[in-house]
Amino acid sequence: MLENPEQSITTPLTNSAPPRPVVLRTHDLKRTFGKVEAVRGVDLTVEEGRIYGFLGRNGAGKTSTIRMLMGIIKPDKGEIELLGKSRRRTSVAQKQQIGYVSQGQYFYPWMTCHALGRFVSGFYPSWDAQEFNRLLTVLELPPGRRSSHLSGGMRVKLALALALAHRPALLILDEPTAGLDAVARREFLEIIQNQTLEHGRTTFFSTHRIDEVERVADRVGIILKGKMRFEGSLDNLTASARKISLLPPVFEPESSELEDVHKPGPPPLSSKPPQIHPFTEENGFEILRKETSNGRQDLIAFAEPPVWENYNLFPNARIETLSLEDIFIALAGTDVSSI
Amino acid sequence: MIRAILYKELRQHWWAFLLIGLICTLGFFGQLASSSIRGSGGSAFSLLSGFGIYIALASLILANRLVASEYHSQTQLFLEALPLPRKRIILLKYFLGLTVIAIIAVFAFATTLLIGFRTEALSQDFILFLTLRFGAFCYFTYSFFFLYGFLGRYRLVFFIALFFLSTAFPKITDFEFSDLPPIELIGPTFAFERENFPLKPFIISIGLAFSFLLMSLSLATLREGSLAGLLGEKMSHREKVSIAALLMAFIFSAYWLDESKPKEAYQMHNASSAGSLAEGGQVSVSPASPEGQVLADKINAEMKALSLYLGIKSLAPVFVIRRNDLDPDINEAGYLADNEGIVIRTNFTHPEWSFDHFNENLIARLLDVYSNDRLRKEDRFWVIDGFTLFWSRRHQFTTATGSKELTSPPGLLLRALYGTRDRPPFTPASMRQWFALQDELGHEITAGIACSTLRVLESTVGPDKCQAFLRSVLSVESPKGVATSLRDLFSPPEKLFLEHTGLEFSDFLPRWQNELEQVRPAYQQQVNALPEISGKLLFEALSPDSFQARYSLLEPGEVSIKQKAQLRYASLQPFASQVPEHLLIPVPLGLTTASRSGVLPDDFPRGTRLVYTFSVYSKELNCLIISGWQRKEAL
Numbered sequence: 001m002l003e004n005p006e007q008s009i010t011t012p013l014t015n016s017a018p019p020r021p022v023v024l025r026t027h028d029l030k031r032t033f034g035k036v037e038a039v040r041g042v043d044l045t046v047e048e049g050r051i052y053g054f055l056g057r058n059g060a061g062k063t064s065t066i067r068m069l070m071g072i073i074k075p076d077k078g079e080i081e082l083l084g085k086s087r088r089r090t091s092v093a094q095k096q097q098i099g100y101v102s103q104g105q106y107f108y109p110w111m112t113c114h115a116l117g118r119f120v121s122g123f124y125p126s127w128d129a130q131e132f133n134r135l136l137t138v139l140e141l142p143p144g145r146r147s148s149h150l151s152g153g154m155r156v157k158l159a160l161a162l163a164l165a166h167r168p169a170l171l172i173l174d175e176p177t178a179g180l181d182a183v184a185r186r187e188f189l190e191i192i193q194n195q196t197l198e199h200g201r202t203t204f205f206s207t208h209r210i211d212e213v214e215r216v217a218d219r220v221g222i223i224l225k226g227k228m229r230f231e232g233s234l235d236n237l238t239a240s241a242r243k244i245s246l247l248p249p250v251f252e253p254e255s256s257e258l259e260d261v262h263k264p265g266p267p268p269l270s271s272k273p274p275q276i277h278p279f280t281e282e283n284g285f286e287i288l289r290k291e292t293s294n295g296r297q298d299l300i301a302f303a304e305p306p307v308w309e310n311y312n313l314f315p316n317a318r319i320e321t322l323s324l325e326d327i328f329i330a331l332a333g334t335d336v337s338s339i
Numbered sequence: 340m341i342r343a344i345l346y347k348e349l350r351q352h353w354w355a356f357l358l359i360g361l362i363c364t365l366g367f368f369g370q371l372a373s374s375s376i377r378g379s380g381g382s383a384f385s386l387l388s389g390f391g392i393y394i395a396l397a398s399l400i401l402a403n404r405l406v407a408s409e410y411h412s413q414t415q416l417f418l419e420a421l422p423l424p425r426k427r428i429i430l431l432k433y434f435l436g437l438t439v440i441a442i443i444a445v446f447a448f449a450t451t452l453l454i455g456f457r458t459e460a461l462s463q464d465f466i467l468f469l470t471l472r473f474g475a476f477c478y479f480t481y482s483f484f485f486l487y488g489f490l491g492r493y494r495l496v497f498f499i500a501l502f503f504l505s506t507a508f509p510k511i512t513d514f515e516f517s518d519l520p521p522i523e524l525i526g527p528t529f530a531f532e533r534e535n536f537p538l539k540p541f542i543i544s545i546g547l548a549f550s551f552l553l554m555s556l557s558l559a560t561l562r563e564g565s566l567a568g569l570l571g572e573k574m575s576h577r578e579k580v581s582i583a584a585l586l587m588a589f590i591f592s593a594y595w596l597d598e599s600k601p602k603e604a605y606q607m608h609n610a611s612s613a614g615s616l617a618e619g620g621q622v623s624v625s626p627a628s629p630e631g632q633v634l635a636d637k638i639n640a641e642m643k644a645l646s647l648y649l650g651i652k653s654l655a656p657v658f659v660i661r662r663n664d665l666d667p668d669i670n671e672a673g674y675l676a677d678n679e680g681i682v683i684r685t686n687f688t689h690p691e692w693s694f695d696h697f698n699e700n701l702i703a704r705l706l707d708v709y710s711n712d713r714l715r716k717e718d719r720f721w722v723i724d725g726f727t728l729f730w731s732r733r734h735q736f737t738t739a740t741g742s743k744e745l746t747s748p749p750g751l752l753l754r755a756l757y758g759t760r761d762r763p764p765f766t767p768a769s770m771r772q773w774f775a776l777q778d779e780l781g782h783e784i785t786a787g788i789a790c791s792t793l794r795v796l797e798s799t800v801g802p803d804k805c806q807a808f809l810r811s812v813l814s815v816e817s818p819k820g821v822a823t824s825l826r827d828l829f830s831p832p833e834k835l836f837l838e839h840t841g842l843e844f845s846d847f848l849p850r851w852q853n854e855l856e857q858v859r860p861a862y863q864q865q866v867n868a869l870p871e872i873s874g875k876l877l878f879e880a881l882s883p884d885s886f887q888a889r890y891s892l893l894e895p896g897e898v899s900i901k902q903k904a905q906l907r908y909a910s911l912q913p914f915a916s917q918v919p920e921h922l923l924i925p926v927p928l929g930l931t932t933a934s935r936s937g938v939l940p941d942d943f944p945r946g947t948r949l950v951y952t953f954s955v956y957s958k959e960l961n962c963l964i965i966s967g968w969q970r971k972e973a974l
Contacts, residue, residue: 033562072419073563095422106417108351115350122343123421 020047022081023170023202024069029078031064038064040226041078046170046204046219051196053217054206057332061226062206063103066174069204070100083169096124099163099171103178105155109148113141113158117165124166132165139191153184160191164201171195173205177212189216210325220324222331229331234324239305241288241327244279245318246297279317283307288330300330340423344431348405355404356439359397363443366393367450382530383454387473390447391525394477397443398484401436406488406555410571419564429559433552437481444477465533472524472537475544479521482548482555489558491570496582500589507593520544605680607658614639620646621656624687634659634687634694641698645705645730648806649814655708656680657701659687667691670700671921681708698731699786706813713817719832720773722812724782725789736794745794746858749865750961754787756859756866757960764852767833767844781954783962795851800840808839865959871896872904872966874953878943878973886943886973891936892928892953900955904928908939908951911970918950928953947973 024046031039039061046052056062067073069080071090079086082094090098107116113136121127136143139157141150150158156176163171173192177185193216195201207213213220213234220237222230230237279285279301286302300322308319322330349356370389409415409432418428448470455461490497508514517526520540528537558567574582610623611631620642624631642654658673658680665671667689673682681704686692706714706723714723728751735748746752758780759765769776777785797805812832817823833844840847859866873893878886890906907923928935943949953966 067563070420092422092424100420102416102420104413104416106413106415108347108414108417109412110351119343119347120421122346123340123423 020049022046023048023083024204025081026065026069027079027081029065029068029075029080031068031073031076033064038226039068039075042223042226042228044221044228044231046202048202049196049200050218051192051203051216052205053213053220054204054223055208055210055213055220055328056206056223057208060208060223062208062223063174064226065223066172066204066206069172070098071095096126096166097169099166099168101156101159101163101171101173101176103174105147105159107147107155107158110146112144112146113150113161114143116147116158116162120162121165127166129165131167132161135161135164152179153181153188156180156184156188160188164195167199169202171201171203171205173203175206175208177207177209185212192216210328214324222328224332236305237327238321238324239308240302241322241330242301242303242308243320243322243326244299244301245320246299246316300326340427341431344418344423344428345435348432348435352404355400359400359439360443363390363393363397363447366390367447371454383451383458384469384530386451386454387447387469388525388527388529391476391480393447394440394444395480395484397440398436398481399487401439401481402484402486402488403494405432405436406485407491407494407571410489410491410567411573413568413571415564415568415571425560425564426556429556433485433555436485437478440477440481444473448473462533468532468536469529471541472529475541475548476521476524479544479548479551482551486551486555486558489555489567489570491567492572492574492578493570496586499586503586503589503593507597521547603679605656605658605675605682610658611635614642618643620654622659623656624659624661626661630688631659631661637694638698638701641701641731642705645702648730648809650810651709651814654705657705658682660684661688662686663688665921667693668696669921670697672704672919681705695731699727702727702730709814710817711823713823713827714813716827717774718771719812721770721785721789721792722809722832724773724777724786725791725793726809726813728786728790729793732790743794743798745791745798745854746861749862750959751787751790752858753862753865753869754784754960754962755791755855756862757869757964758784758788759852759855760859760866765848767848770832770844770848778968780967781952781963781965784960784964787960787962791855792848792851795854796840796847799847799850800842804840808836811835811839869957869959870894870900870955870964872900872953872955872964874906874966876906876908876949876951876969876971878971881942884945886945886947888939888941888943888949888971888973889937890926890939890951901930902955902957903930904935904953904955906951906953908949910943911948911950916950916970917968943973945973949973 022045024044026042026044029039029042030037042061042065044052044054054062054065064073068075069082069090071092071094074089079088080090082090083097085091085094087094108119111119117129117132117136121129121132133143135141139161141154141158141161147155147158160173160176163173171192177188180188189212192203192205196203205212205217217234219233220230221228232240279287279299281287284303284307287299288302289298289300291298367386367390370386374386409418415428419425452461452466487494487497505516509516516522520543523540524537524544558570561567607623607625609627610625611627611634612621612623613632613635614621620639622635622638622642624635624638638657638659642657646652646654656679660673660682662671662684663686665684665686667686668691669685671684673684675682681701683697683701683704685697687697703723706726714720732748732751735751736743738744738747758776763769773785773789776788780788793805793809796808812835815826817827836842836844836847871894873895874891875893876888876890878888880886888908892900892904892906894900906926906928908926909918909923911918926937926939948970949972950968950970952968954963956962957964
């Protein structure tokens, strides 16, 4: 069981592909608003050409983290390493290499799509007007229409076009699909995927929707109450978590058997099932949740994927794999103190 | 980046810049034209002092457009996401606005300078003084309003508070806004001071302007701009209500402070004076003369006696100004806006001028001022109406035998008998409708009626109880406010009457009328000999929008009018029902039937309301008998 419920679950990066250059890395980012600790230590790593899904519940600290990454607010503590340069606050030069789509779009209502492009182009030396026009066409945005006359979906697309037209090294999206209907959301995610597939664009996007992460992200970071709870590849995450159902009745084991149980490795087979199960921290497990009903005990636990291989045949225990949603809910809903 | 922001600002606010330019240009040339029309002398640079208001207006509009609207529409979030530091955005906006103000200021200054070169001798030092003073004022004003723009939804509240402060503060305190350093820079000395440069106000203004810029930057960057963003949000309903309540409280407090602030007594020069405020009253009569001194002493003695009788510590100072052009029966009231005191213009050296008549008016005005006009309330008006005669004629009440009789002086008794003849008995309800009686009979007759009421009261309950009742109505301190209104509401004259005389008012009124009826037979013949007067006034259309008024005097009674009568009339202001007596226009009427009708000399536009009455002087009553006040609208 986790001694500190807020400590981050670390799973190794088990990528078979060679390591890529890191585009963005943060170290112990912290930010407080008055008495509210919005971000309490965020460490994340985004590799080049990857899509990073930054998952968290509403109010978990996603937007505050992104605003720190964008240099809109300054971290109280911690460092941001962006495109090879490490600093407390993102500089103007670094911002010029980032494409950013904020949670809400606050365009000047009197500006047309084209005029907005012209205005924003003044801030990016690498602005590509042709690319912007192409994006407007591809995204089916009427260049002459005022931003106040665009629908919610179109406004997000326009924000994306503005963010992509200067060919940024990193695309940061803050809950871009919030408020979009299913079709628009699907369309938007496909654009993101295509950008990575076709242009090798690195994308960091925050969301509270698990299906979006499952759909497009290579790597996922889960933030809860301002603190990173998990960071790793999606495959690694699902391979690390299991649901364990300990079936009754549970008998007191012989003392010799009990000793054996605490030894690492597969447990010895016994006529009397042990009351103290082997899924403990000492054995390399991290218990996220523990529930008891009708004498049956359910556990949700993390472990290095190879560890599970040793315990898959544990008697009186049914071990099941979990979806990302189950894992996220287990992480988000963990109340270790009540166990 | 700078170009992009500037381009955006110009595209967004071009019409506002144009409007500001237009307003300022029109304002400047309007001022120029009006000063030319007036042909006023003095320096051309006085124009720039007046132009300061346009600089303030332009700054206000600019701050609203450049700052407030950005935060209100939350588009600053869009700007903040761009690779541009927040401070640079604010500074760009600040300098853009300052440039617009500078263009306006330079235009106005250069034009004034061109005029100045033609009309006055200009030294280099003087031009430098003017430039620095005007420039510092513009810089201060713009910086002040730029900061004001960051107040977001509290802008209007701040503006209203500022307006009230600027109007209320000088009233409540000795503080003058014109003494503020930035205002002083373009104050009265601006166009004329050529020797001494106002260095201190200049440094303070520049310092303040710079600190306003720093405060603006702080507001924009404090808590990553979230404070400015928060201020820019819309006001909640609760906030609106709270602020409205606060503003109301502020207005009432300012009003209350203004009312409670002791006003200085008016200083009248070249006047004969008597008494002092500490001794019950101070009188000044202008111009200083032996007759003036006699009058001052006489008034002072009356005031002392009055304050003693009513238990009033000090009455308002009285200022009498002799006006030879006034009729002897006119006592024209003057108004002192910022000083304590009563001003009366009268022709006191005229042989027909009557001190008694003057004194009646003076007593009424003194008690009005003392009571903050509370005595003008209709339910207690009969008391003051009667008291003016009761007090001013008190020396005439004693007969040759030394006793006080209702029949002395007969003139006053006749007024009461004439006014009450053929009328239903008076009741507390009819006493509460005193204004209606005044409209019908005129205030001199009703004063006679009320005076007889008080005299009968004095003889019935004794002088002390009568005095106690009069004190309870006339000399209770009445500060303006809700408390006094409530006190008056719960202490009607009938209640005070019972408390101080021990008599029910409703029981007393028949006793008083009974006394009148007892003496009536002895005076019936004289009363019957008094004329009744009536008349009519009709509007006749001269065109769809203009009318003439045709009048004619009637004699409804059996007694023919043998004196020269008058028609007195005046136009009424909207919602008014009466005008001060000295504003009435008299039209003398002759003795013949032909001379008793005619057409008023004025034409009246549609909608004019006239108040009028026909009147005739009665020697027996020593006052006017009127046909009753009537009102007619030209339709």
